[in-house]
Each structure stands twice: as C-alpha cells, then as structure tokens.
Amino acid sequence: MCIKKAIFGFFLLGSVIVHAQTQPKLVIGVVVDQMRQEYIYRFEKKFGADGFRRFLDQGFQLTNLHYNYAATETGPGHSSVYTGTTPALHGIIKNEWFVKDTKGRVNCVATEAYKMVGASGKGASPELLLSTTITDEVKIATQRKGKVVSVSLKDRSAVLPGGHAADAAYWMDSKSGNFITSSYYLQELPPWANDFNNKKYAEKFAAMEWKPALPLEQYTESGPDQSNCEQAFDKKGVTFPHRLAEMKKASNDYSCLAVSPYGNEILRMFAQAAIEGEKLGNDGILDFLAISFSSTDILGHAVGPQAVEIEDMYLQLDKQLAELFSFLDKKVGKGTYTLFLTADHAADETRQSLIDLKIPSGFLDLKKLEKDLNEFLAPYFPGKNVLESVGNDQIYLNHQAFGEDARRSSLDIMIGEELISGFLRRQEGIAEAYPRSVLRNIPFDEKSFRGQLIRSYNAARCGDIMYLLKPQWNSHENNAGTSHGTPYNYNTHVPGLFYGAGIKHGKSSQYHAITDIAPTISALAKIKFPSACIGTPVAEITD
Structure with a gap:
C-alpha cells in the first residue's frame, strides 16, 4: 500500500511540476473580431x-x-x-x-x-x-x-x-x-x-x-x-x-x-x-504570433x-x-x-430586432445633433464657431474662438462646456454628459459607466465633453446590421x-x-x- 501511495504521489507531483x-x-x-461570449x-x-x-x-x-x-x-x-x-x-x-x-x-x-x-x-x-x-x-x-x-x-x-x-x-x-x-x-x-x-x-x-x-x-x-x-x-x-x-x-x-x-x-x-x-x-x-480574424466583424x-x-x-x-x-x-x-x-x-443587437421585440432603442443623428447644438450656442456666443468636432461620443470645442485672453477664455470655455453638457443631457438618446472638469475628478478605478468613460479618456486626444448613449442606442443609421462602441x-x-x-x-x-x-x-x-x-x-x- 505504501509503495502504491508513493508511486501515485510521484506521478501527482510530476504533473504539478510540469505545470509549474x-x-x-x-x-x-487570437482575436476574433466582434465575437460575443454568448x-x-x-x-x-x-x-x-x-x-x-x-x-x-x-x-x-x-x-x-x-x-x-x-x-x-x-x-x-x-x-x-x-x-x-x-x-x-x-x-x-x-x-x-x-x-x-x-x-x-x-x-x-x-x-x-x-x-x-x-x-x-x-x-x-x-x-x-x-x-x-x-x-x-x-x-x-x-x-x-x-x-x-x-x-x-x-x-x-x-x-x-x-x-x-x-x-x-x-x-x-x-x-x-x-x-x-x-x-x-x-x-x-x-x-x-x-x-x-x-x-x-x-x-x-x-x-x-x-x-x-x-x-x-x-x-x-x-x-x-x-x-x-x-x-x-x-x-x-x-x-x-x-x-x-x-x-x-x-x-x-x-x-x-x-x-x-x-x-x-x-x-x-x-x-x-x-x-x-x-x-x-x-x-x-x-x-509570438498574433492572429486577428476580421471576417466575423x-x-x-x-x-x-x-x-x-x-x-x-x-x-x-x-x-x-x-x-x-x-x-x-x-x-x-x-x-x-x-x-x-x-x-x-x-x-449590439440589430435595431430592427429590438423594435420587433418592443425593446427601447434608437438612433442618434450626429449631423442633426451638431446643427441643433450650433443653434443652441449661437445666442450665448454670437458670431463664434464654438464647435470643432461632434462625434465618437465626444465634443471638441474651438478654443481659439473664445479669444486670446487666457483668463477670460478659460471662463467662457468652462461655461460652454456646462451649457453643452446640459443640452446633451436633454437629448432623447443621451444618458449623461461630462465636461473635462468632471471627467478629471472621476476615480480611475470607479466601477460604473462613469469609470468606463474615464478609462477611455486621454486628455491629449479626447474632446472637451464626453457623452454616454442610453442602452440600445447608437449612431448606426440603418435599422438592419449591427454596431458597437x-x-x-x-x-x-x-x-x-x-x-x-x-x-x-x-x-x-x-x-x-x-x-x-x-x-x-x-x-x-x-x-x-x-x-x-x-x-x-x-x-x-x-x-
């Protein structure tokens, strides 16, 4: 019996050593583009x-x-x-x-x-x-x-x-x-x-x-x-x-x-x-060999x-x-x-399938969003092209439009960020919007959708405001097909x-x-x- 235990222990130890x-x-x-766990x-x-x-x-x-x-x-x-x-x-x-x-x-x-x-x-x-x-x-x-x-x-x-x-x-x-x-x-x-x-x-x-x-x-x-x-x-x-x-x-x-x-x-x-x-x-x-299968996406x-x-x-x-x-x-x-x-x-699921199932979903029209934003901002900043880029769930401001006086322009930019964030929150497909001042104060390890945003936020490359779409919303124009992001x-x-x-x-x-x-x-x-x-x-x- 002792011999059998010793032999069993030897092989068990051997398997552990091989793994270690x-x-x-x-x-x-291997990366399979767009593959869901499900x-x-x-x-x-x-x-x-x-x-x-x-x-x-x-x-x-x-x-x-x-x-x-x-x-x-x-x-x-x-x-x-x-x-x-x-x-x-x-x-x-x-x-x-x-x-x-x-x-x-x-x-x-x-x-x-x-x-x-x-x-x-x-x-x-x-x-x-x-x-x-x-x-x-x-x-x-x-x-x-x-x-x-x-x-x-x-x-x-x-x-x-x-x-x-x-x-x-x-x-x-x-x-x-x-x-x-x-x-x-x-x-x-x-x-x-x-x-x-x-x-x-x-x-x-x-x-x-x-x-x-x-x-x-x-x-x-x-x-x-x-x-x-x-x-x-x-x-x-x-x-x-x-x-x-x-x-x-x-x-x-x-x-x-x-x-x-x-x-x-x-x-x-x-x-x-x-x-x-x-x-x-x-x-x-x-x-090392890296393989990425793209046809799935x-x-x-x-x-x-x-x-x-x-x-x-x-x-x-x-x-x-x-x-x-x-x-x-x-x-x-x-x-x-x-x-x-x-x-x-x-x-995403296709928007058409969600419509068929009566699950809330929608399309955020970025061209319309930019047009409406410009109209909204015009009375606050007359004669100025405040927006530089709208899309990718971000808003980039034209900082030069706010003037050369650093103190005054910084204040105007902050006001602009707050105005735009408030406007975005009132849009049907947008759940939340965060200006830079808020983003910088979100803990990097926060376990929330805000945390997801800050872990996406690179100050040198991202916009002045980031916004979060509501669930099942995207900027994919067609009800058929899918998207992500x-x-x-x-x-x-x-x-x-x-x-x-x-x-x-x-x-x-x-x-x-x-x-x-x-x-x-x-x-x-x-x-x-x-x-x-x-x-x-x-x-x-x-x-």
Whole structure:
C-alpha cells in the first residue's frame, strides 16, 4: 500500500511540476473580431471535437471577461488586449479621431511617414500607441532574438498587436488579394510571403460560392435566412448561397473574401505559412504570433448577431481553429505552445430586432445633433464657431474662438462646456454628459459607466465633453446590421479562452477585465508586464 501511495504521489507531483515549470516556446494570440461570449453558449453543441472544444475540454475558460472602458472598437480593443491597459493610457482612443493641433482626423495606424510594401499607397505603423505590448516585451526579454509576427485582414488589427518592435505585421490588400506590410517593418516581403501570394489563393476563393455547412433547417440557434434585420452585402440579397464571383465582379476587388468564411480561411493559411517561413517556435527562444480574424466583424456589421450567416461563420471558424491546432501540434509540438483567444469587442443587437421585440432603442443623428447644438450656442456666443468636432461620443470645442485672453477664455470655455453638457443631457438618446472638469475628478478605478468613460479618456486626444448613449442606442443609421462602441454588456462581454503550456483545465465565472490578459500571458512567459499595464494576472490560471 505504501509503495502504491508513493508511486501515485510521484506521478501527482510530476504533473504539478510540469505545470509549474512549463514555459511556452511560442505564444499565439487570437482575436476574433466582434465575437460575443454568448456565441460559445449558442453554438457549443455544434462545435467539433478539436476547435473551440479544445479550449473548453482541455483549456481554461473565463466566462465573465469584459472590456473595462467605453470605447469598444477594433483599434482600442486590440491595443488593450496586448498592452494590459485602457485607451486613457495606451492612447488609441478610437479607430480614428479628431486631432486638435491639425484640425483633421487621424486613423489609429495610418501614416504618411511609411509606405506599403507589396502594394502602393500609404503605409501603417504603431507610432500612436503609447504603451509597450506583450509582443514588445518578448523582444526586450529575448534581447531581440525572439520573433514577433502579427497577421490580419485589417491593417490596424495586425499593426497594434505586433507592438512597436515586431519583425513584421501583415494584412490583406483588397485590390490584389495579396498580404502586404509596411516599410516601418520591412523594405520588401520575405520569400515565404511572396511564395504564398504567388499561389493566388484569393483568386481561387473569390471564384467559390458560400453555401451553409449544414441544411438551413438545422440552424436553430439563429433567425430565418430571409430577414429584415440584415443588410444585403451580396447584390443577390441576404439569403444563401452567396456567389463570391459576382460580388468580386461588382466591387472589382477581393473585399468579398472579408465578408465570408474564406477571409478567415486564407488568414489561417497565411498564419501557418508565417510559422513555417519564420520558423516560429523552432528553438528555445520565445516567439509570438498574433492572429486577428476580421471576417466575423465585417460580416457582423452587415447582418447582425442573429443571422444564419453568423452561425455558419462560427461553425466554419471552429473547423479552422481545429486545423490550426493540428498544425501547431505537428510543427511546434503539443504542450510547447500557449494559445489564447478573445475578442476586441462584442456587438449590439440589430435595431430592427429590438423594435420587433418592443425593446427601447434608437438612433442618434450626429449631423442633426451638431446643427441643433450650433443653434443652441449661437445666442450665448454670437458670431463664434464654438464647435470643432461632434462625434465618437465626444465634443471638441474651438478654443481659439473664445479669444486670446487666457483668463477670460478659460471662463467662457468652462461655461460652454456646462451649457453643452446640459443640452446633451436633454437629448432623447443621451444618458449623461461630462465636461473635462468632471471627467478629471472621476476615480480611475470607479466601477460604473462613469469609470468606463474615464478609462477611455486621454486628455491629449479626447474632446472637451464626453457623452454616454442610453442602452440600445447608437449612431448606426440603418435599422438592419449591427454596431458597437458603448460600455454596455452587449459590447463589453467577450470570450477568454486559454490552452497549452502552463494552462490547466478549468473555468471561472469571476469578473475579469480585458486588461488582465496581457499580465497573465506575461506571467506564463516569464517576461515583464507591458509598461502601462493596469491589469493583474488571472490567479485561477497562474496560481
């Protein structure tokens, strides 16, 4: 009996030691654009054995993971996953925003300082990102020997996860169907990327027809195929099948791929080509591959979360994840890599579906709001153009319009902020408005919607007033299709899935912020936290 106990204890201790000392040689970060946590619940019974189910059956699942700020968009979302902080500190406040100095707008990654490589036009860079990322910290920890590669269909979804020090970020050029990069990283595409592009996968996929993987009657977790909740992304209409060749002919480019499962498929293939071409995970030095699947978002905006196409997209993604897992097991080695999966934001229900259910919802017309605001302010500031920009849930004031006398102008600006905030609070779709003076006094860690706003507020880049829409309201003009960008649960609640080296099997319903992912991965990889990280490692995983 003693011998049996000793042997059992030896194996038990061995399993604990393996878990404790396991450090990945490759980390793969997967972001599924616009994925809701509830998609796992809705589609789980139709998942295969080795896609999402590998996370659920062998990995760790966070079921209560949320964005802890208001600006739930793609640029801020990817930045927060990889920096462990919020827009207030990493500086990516929206996908694009008004710039006070130039009086124009800036895209979060677009730049004229660099050019595209593999196509013509302006390049992209992470220069507006203020914090380091976990990918940057990999470079620092390995004395630049570890490789960092980031891939997506969208430029911002590739550039921001890669951080400042990536070997390269690649995204798809919709005109050619090729994967390209920026001269920020490289002066020419590497041979493996050229080889991939030369195989013309985009051309092959664009000749295909998107048919549902299952008979339509089996999509019981979704609405009918013909629905007034969907916007037509196919000239034929909103119903299956979708003929990509006809869509390509109409657009004269390869954007048809991005709204179909073939967009995710070509990205999976390119990610695997990157692993082989860059020899990621082939030595004892930590490497990092960031993958962001964008087709889920591009389709989601058109059809909304209850469409048959969305369910089919996720069933196909499940198979694509299974292919990726199989590839990693063979090429890198099962148990030697760590993979996490989350989303950059979730999604609204379509306004039409809410109308049908008699749930309060609405559309905030920004052009009308700006017109009404100007008319309201005219008697208070005659002859002055007080407003500089209205939108993105913010109001920017024209400070020069208030005069050169600093004392007098400061007082007038404060009066203007209060007047505008009061006006906004009286608008049907606006729940609250906060001028700078109030925003600066909100505790950064406040657990409220006010707290969500302050964690989105970067003083140098945000406006003079921020406003909060009422639940189910947005600035998306069409009643069909969906949007995101608010601090409400339907936009903040995203999946948190972990698998591989250092990950035990389990599940937690404890609240976690999206900013906890970066320090968790940092702890598992035994590297520094990103510079502006405010999150903490998920103890249920790391302890």
